[in-house]
Structure formats: C-alpha cells, structure tokens
Amino acid sequence: MSILRAWFLLALGAVSLAAHAADDGVPLDRSKFAGRPLLADFTAADCPDNPRGLDRIDGNLYRHTTGAGLAVHSGLVLITREGALVIDPAMTCTATWLRDEIRKRFDVPVKYVVYTHAHADHISGAQVFQRDGAIVVANQRAVEPIVGEKLPTAVPDRVFDTDMTITLGGEKVLLHRVAPSHSDSMVMVLFPKYRALQCTDVCESKSMPYNDFLDFYYPGWIETLDWVAAQDVDVIDVGHYSPATKADQAALRSYLVDLHQQVLDLVRSGQSWDQLYRNVKFSDEVKRWIGFDGMKTLNILGMHRWVTNHRRGTW
Numbered sequence: 512m513s514i515l516r517a518w519f520l521l522a523l524g525a526v527s528l529a530a531h532a533a534d535d536g537v538p539l540d541r542s543k544f545a546g547r548p549l550l551a552d553f554t555a556a557d558c559p560d561n562p563r564g565l566d567r568i569d570g571n572l573y574r575h576t577t578g579a580g581l582a583v584h585s586g587l588v589l590i591t592r593e594g595a596l597v598i599d600p601a602m603t604c605t606a607t608w609l610r611d612e613i614r615k616r617f618d619v620p621v622k623y624v625v626y627t628h629a630h631a632d633h634i635s636g637a638q639v640f641q642r643d644g645a646i647v648v649a650n651q652r653a654v655e656p657i658v659g660e661k662l663p664t665a666v667p668d669r670v671f672d673t674d675m676t677i678t679l680g681g682e683k684v685l686l687h688r689v690a691p692s693h694s695d696s697m698v699m700v701l702f703p704k705y706r707a708l709q710c711t712d713v714c715e716s717k718s719m720p721y722n723d724f725l726d727f728y729y730p731g732w733i734e735t736l737d738w739v740a741a742q743d744v745d746v747i748d749v750g751h752y753s754p755a756t757k758a759d760q761a762a763l764r765s766y767l768v769d770l771h772q773q774v775l776d777l778v779r780s781g782q783s784w785d786q787l788y789r790n791v792k793f794s795d796e797v798k799r800w801i802g803f804d805g806m807k808t809l810n811i812l813g814m815h816r817w818v819t820n821h822r823r824g825t826w
C-alpha cells in the first residue's frame with residue numbers, strides 16, 4: 512500500500528468517526544450550571560384534575576397529552592424494550608404521572624427526553640425524568656435561553672448542532688435542527704418507521720398560530736414548512752390539539768405567506784396600524800381554524816412587527 516493511499520484511508524476513517532460522533536451529539540457539562548438561579552415552576556402545583564393521556568398512534572409510537580379538550584400540550588413517546596423516549600413533558604405535575612404510567616404499562620424506564628425547543632410550556636417536567644437517569648437531549652442553542660431565562664427544568668445532558676440520531680431498542684429516531692422559525696433552537700423529530708414527525712409550534716393542526724407569533728422568524732418558518740413538505744410522513748404532532756397532516760402545513764404556509772404579503776403591501780402603502788389591522792383579509796378556510804377570533808388581530812400584530820423591523824424605504 513502506498514503511503515498516500517494509507518494516509519487517505521486513515522483520513523477517511525477519521526472523517527467517518529467524526530461524522531459518527533457528531534451524529535450522537537456531545538455531552539454537556541451540567542456541573543457548570545449547578546445551583547443556577549431558577550424561576551418558580553408554574554407547572555409544579557399538584558394538578559389531579561388536569562386531564563392527561565398516553566394513547567397509541569401506531570405500533571410502539573404513542574402520544575402523551577395534558578390539558579382539557581383538544582390537548583393543550585402534547586408530544587410523541589416511543590416505547591421500546593430498552594426503554595422509552597419522551598418528547599417535551601410539558602408540565603411537572605403530569606410528568607410524574609407519565610413516568611409512572613410508562614413504568615406500569617410497559618415496565619421500562621424513560622431513557623431519553625427530547626426538547627423540541629427552549630420554551631417553558633413544552634419542556635417543563637423534564638427534571639422528573641432526568642433525576643431518574645434519563646438523558647435529556649436538545650439543540651445546543653436551547654442551553655442559553657434555558658439558563659438565561661432561569662427556566663425551572665432540566666439543563667440538557669447532550670446537545671447537537673444540525674443532526675442527531677438516537678437508536679433505542681432497535682428503533683431509530685432522527686433529530687434535525689431547522690432554521691430559526693419558532694425560536695432559534697427548533698428541532699424536528701422524525702420516527703421513520705412510523706412515518707411520523709414531531710413538529711411543535713412551527714406546525715399547526717387547523718389551528719391559528721399562537722398570539723403575536725412569540726419568538727418567531729418569518730423566512731425560517733416558511734423554510735421549515737418547506738422542509739416538512741419534503742418529508743415522507745403521514746402523521747404530525749404539533750405539540751398541541753390533535754395530530755395533523757402535511758396538507759395542514761401546506762395550508763398554514765399559504766396563510767403565512769398571504770398574511771406577510773398583505774401586511775407588507777399595507778405598510779408600503781403608508782397605512783398606520785390602526786388602519787392596517789382592519790384591512791387584512793382572511794380566507795374562509797382560515798376563519799374556521801381553532802382560535803381564529805382570539806388570534807387574528809394578534810397574528811396581524813406579530814407580522815406587522817416583523818415587517819416593520821425588516822424593511823427600509825427611501826431614507
């Protein structure tokens with residue numbers, strides 16, 4: 512073997528090792544954050560009357576829910592012989608129930624908790640699982656807001672940049688960071704065997720995006736919905752309400768593009784907020800979405816803020 516060829520093979524090995532390591536994420540030294548200041552946990556008070564559930568989607572894939580009516584919060588759960596993977600526990604007071612329910616029904620521990628993004632309403636309760644030995648996984652960009660906002664939940668044990676694969680009980684779970692869209696730490700979680708996707712808060716389920724689009728980035732939101740459209744999935748959990756489809760995300764994309772264009776045109780025509788918000792039109796389909804009456808003006812407000820922060824006229 513020539514020296515050149517030996518070097519090339521060595522280099523190739525190093526590259527594939529590096530790629531493999533990157534795919535597993537990297538450990539985060541949590542001791543740096545020991546004793547960090549925490550805000551009060553608004554989900555910790557006992558909530559025996561708060562509805563909760565763990566329902567099968569398909570095979571080993573389940574969905575946990577918490578909250579009345581259409582689920583207030585939800586996340587996918589994978590149950591394998593080696594343990595469970597839980598996405599976004601959502602509340603401390605229901606996380607203890609979920610832990611006990613998984614143990615009672617399936618006799619396995621929770622091995623992984625995955626954060627979709629660093630918003631307290633989705634990631635509260637993870638400390639319950641981390642205390643029992645679960646590995647908490649998030650995008651590396653989630654660490655700063657969790658610590659900086661003093662969120663009373665688990666600091667992740669493992670973080671990753673663009674992609675991470677978790678193999679558990681012979682099943683693969685693919686984590687992928689998408690563009691800044693809804694927060695800049697947004698992770699999509701794919702379950703290829705079940706053609707299922709966790710797309711929390713960026714995706715909707717015949718429902719209006721929340722309020723004035725908290726922590727949002729318009730172009731990355733559209734880019735992320737395009738990424739979702741390219742995935743081979745049938746069922747999408749949006750972190751709320753009921754499971755959705757790719758068609759629902761196509762409708763959401765149309766709504767956002769239309770709202771952005773209307774607000775941009777009205778701002779460019781010189782309309783003040785007080786004029787503008789009365790002149791935005793919604794389609795009949797959007798008028799039927801969950802939360803339309805309460806969210807429509809707030810959605811315009813969020814888009815107005817984005818548009819006015821991202822344009823410049825002749826001055």
Ligand SMILES: [Zn+2]
Nearest residue numbers: 628630693712
């Ligand atoms: Zn969120």
